[in-house]
Amino acid sequence: MEILCSREDFLTGVNTVQRAVPTKNTLPILQGIKLKASDNKLWFEATDLELSIRCYLPVTIHGEGEVVLPAKLFSEIVRKLPDSDLKIVSDDHNVNIYYNNSNFAVNGFDPEEFPEIAEITSEDPIVLPSALFKDMIKQTIFACAVDESRPVFTGLLLHIDKENILLIATDTHRLAFTSSVIPGNEKEFKGIIPAKTMNEIYRLLDDEEVLTIKYNKSRVIFEFGSVQILTRLIEGQFPNYKQVIPQSCNTKILVDGKKFLDTVERASLLSRDNYLKTNTVRFSVENSAIIINQHSEMGKISEQIEIEQEGEDFTISFNAKYITDVLKVINTEQVIMEASGSYSPVVFRPVSDDSYLYLALPLRN
Amino acid sequence: MGQLYQAISEVEENIAKLLNEVRSLKQYVEYLEEENVKLKRQLCAVSEADTARVQKNAARIQKEAQENLEKLYNEGFHVCHIYFGEPLEGSCLFCNAFLRKD
Numbered sequence: 456m457e458i459l460c461s462r463e464d465f466l467t468g469v470n471t472v473q474r475a476v477p478t479k480n481t482l483p484i485l486q487g488i489k490l491k492a493s494d495n496k497l498w499f500e501a502t503d504l505e506l507s508i509r510c511y512l513p514v515t516i517h518g519e520g521e522v523v524l525p526a527k528l529f530s531e532i533v534r535k536l537p538d539s540d541l542k543i544v545s546d547d548h549n550v551n552i553y554y555n556n557s558n559f560a561v562n563g564f565d566p567e568e569f570p571e572i573a574e575i576t577s578e579d580p581i582v583l584p585s586a587l588f589k590d591m592i593k594q595t596i597f598a599c600a601v602d603e604s605r606p607v608f609t610g611l612l613l614h615i616d617k618e619n620i621l622l623i624a625t626d627t628h629r630l631a632f633t634s635s636v637i638p639g640n641e642k643e644f645k646g647i648i649p650a651k652t653m654n655e656i657y658r659l660l661d662d663e664e665v666l667t668i669k670y671n672k673s674r675v676i677f678e679f680g681s682v683q684i685l686t687r688l689i690e691g692q693f694p695n696y697k698q699v700i701p702q703s704c705n706t707k708i709l710v711d712g713k714k715f716l717d718t719v720e721r722a723s724l725l726s727r728d729n730y731l732k733t734n735t736v737r738f739s740v741e742n743s744a745i746i747i748n749q750h751s752e753m754g755k756i757s758e759q760i761e762i763e764q765e766g767e768d769f770t771i772s773f774n775a776k777y778i779t780d781v782l783k784v785i786n787t788e789q790v791i792m793e794a795s796g797s798y799s800p801v802v803f804r805p806v807s808d809d810s811y812l813y814l815a816l817p818l819r820n
Numbered sequence: 821m822g823q824l825y826q827a828i829s830e831v832e833e834n835i836a837k838l839l840n841e842v843r844s845l846k847q848y849v850e851y852l853e854e855e856n857v858k859l860k861r862q863l864c865a866v867s868e869a870d871t872a873r874v875q876k877n878a879a880r881i882q883k884e885a886q887e888n889l890e891k892l893y894n895e896g897f898h899v900c901h902i903y904f905g906e907p908l909e910g911s912c913l914f915c916n917a918f919l920r921k922d
């Protein structure tokens with residue numbers, strides 16, 4: 456293999472695929488990034504067997520071939536190289552990087568050992584605008600579970616049914632739901648996509664691009680620009696999320712989302728609970744105002760926000776993050792909150808927009 | 821003449837037999853109707869007295885079950901079908917929905 460390319464392009468390739476390199480100890484070969492030169496394209500590839508990322512750069516190829524280089528060392532080298540043109544030449548499993556009048560040799564792995572990433576050939580993929588999908592990920596992904604004891608909650612349910620597209624995430628304490636429309640789509644897909652995959656799609660997806668989704672029963676490929684993200688679907692049944700959405704409420708309020716976000720963030724500064732690792736915020740809704748009076752050994756905060764209130768007064772406690780996460784992603788200035796007392800889930804929605812909904816359970820104390 | 825007389829006698833006999841059958845059928849229908857009314861009355865009697873008792877019992881069992889589930893949830897265990905019986909960390913939307921619905 457012998458190729459010519461700029462250091463900047465090379466760094467882009469490495470950065471694109473590097474997050475698929477497993478962080479935990481696994482097969483040594485998976486700690487590598489595969490480079491493959493063919494057809495005037497240099498392909499970068501990394502996989503943890505669940506998630507694989509692949510991308511290509513147009514480069515000048517003097518000799519085709521493939522190598523696998525240790526990801527960590529290789530990316531550090533590329534980062535620290537001077538900004539110049541590079542010549543990369545492989546010699547058996549090893550690679551020589553020539554820059555200016557210098558040369559860095561890296562010992563690689565046997566490319567034969569690198570797992571083949573199986574293709575999904577789909578004649579009839581789903582095509583949708585990237586900006587729409589990115590927005591949907593942003594509005595839901597934070598509600599996924601971090602704890603891996605129930606894998607279905609570490610993913611997002613993606614349900615495409617003809618023109619309707621839904622994305623739902625829950626960690627059982629809170630749930631985020633968003634829906635949109637793909638005009639003209641006639642295909643159907645339902646599967647649980649790992650949050651890690653969605654994160655990478657969100658990170659790499661350009662608003663201007665078109666996203667193509669190819670799928671079979673167990674795996675999905677997301678393609679955009681020169682990038683391909685392949686993922687295994689999470690096995691198992693996503694629970695019936697509709698049953699947890701309250702159909703009525705005792706109090707409905709309309710609040711300025713930004714003001715409420717700032718207040719909750721200030722109040723949570725006083726309530727760092729190092730034991731529970733959560734910041735508790737407690738507030739009352741009464742006489743068309745949200746009132747926070749919170750104190751700890753660190754200090755005291757008293758704030759009041761004017762709201763529109765319909766229905767009874769109540770006092771409620773939340774993990775502050777459950778409120779700030781959603782207020783950061785609701786796009787409208789005013790936010791609707793629907794509550795039924797101190798212990799029932801509170802629903803958050805943007806004003807006059809049924810496509811998004813979030814609900815969270817208060818703390819019981 | 822003798823032959824005709826005999827034929828008419830046979831018809832008369834047949835008609836008498838049929839009439840007898842009709843009469844006994846009529847009695848049977850009467851009996852069934854009476855039985856039906858009696859059963860209906862009995863059924864109503866059962867309903868009024870026992871339906872309330874059965875319903876009350878069912879409500880009590882339901883209430884006890886609900887209270888037990890609520891107690892279990894408040895003591896820190898899941899009662900939803902996803903995690904049933906497992907220790908609860910904080911709260912659970914599915915438990916909450918399950919308890920709310922009942």
Ligand SMILES: [Zn+2]
Pocket residue numbers: 898899900901902903912913914915916
């Ligand atoms: Zn539960």
